[in-house]
Amino acid sequence: MAARSPADGAVRDRWLELATRRMTAAGLRAGAARTAVVETLAREGQCLLSAAEITSLLRPGGGGSTASVYRVLMELSDLGLLRRLDGRDGVARFEIADPEHHHHHVVDERTGEVRPFTDDDLERSIERVADRLGIELRSHEVVLRGVRREA
Amino acid sequence: MAARSPADGAVRDRWLELATRRMTAAGLRAGAARTAVVETLAREGQCLLSAAEITSLLRPGGGGSTASVYRVLMELSDLGLLRRLDGRDGVARFEIADPEHHHHHVVDERTGEVRPFTDDDLERSIERVADRLGIELRSHEVVLRGVRREA
DNA sequence: TTATATGCAAAAGCTTTGCATGGGT
């Protein structure tokens, strides 16, 4: 499924570099678990992965305990390196925050499948709303739920 | 705060009637807990209430155990009578789904305050996107996060 | 050397479920 496939090289490299820079600037060190999680996210975190999924994607044996994975996820989020979406199943999912592109999500209510999409017109609407409300926008998320149209 | 104030009479009555009709049609009976939760939602559920908040709003002594509140919330959601939003604090919040109006939410990242807003232009964008994606839209949600602009 | 990172296991919370009892229709 497209949503889980590896990020293309450009996005991956750009994010990995940004992440490294910000983590260093924040005084974070390159421990085994953090490095493994960051690399995994750069490689496969283009669209919504849960902590459990990330853990199972870490190179087997390369470590990365549950606690460490959660801790890293929180640090990266605080540094603005991840986008987070809390699902109806009570599970939080994360994806890399690429400063140049970002997408939103459509959920097929029949299958539960989640697909990413982008729409410039929608982005403009959102900026106008934020402006009208007097908000300096830091992040935003849109989730569409429905079923694939037949005809 | 506006977000928690009682719904205006029209919205409340319309929703209460719709809810009653659908519940009856679904073969649900009017037990004490369900009645209390539905009335509480009609009265104060215009914007995002957690199960715990709803429980504490039930008329003291009128009952409504935690289990029942959750069960009712799930039934109403399944009947399309509630909108649900899962917060970053791991808590699910609900609000009445008024077929004639609906709003989205802005979160002030400084205070955590959540405010409702509406925007017709945004709604049109969303409909166009759904159309383009070939989706028959059942529901959608938009969350904006930012800080109040100073100047 | 010294603050930081990691892992394990225990603790927290929210939400769900099993089961016996009470209550609509």
Add this chain to the structure above:
DNA sequence: ACCCATGCAAAGCTTTTGCATATAA
């Protein structure tokens, strides 16, 4: 009568935290 609704208490799950140990710089 019969089936549904309710409550209590016991799970279930994801996520967080305490603490001793290992490790980057």
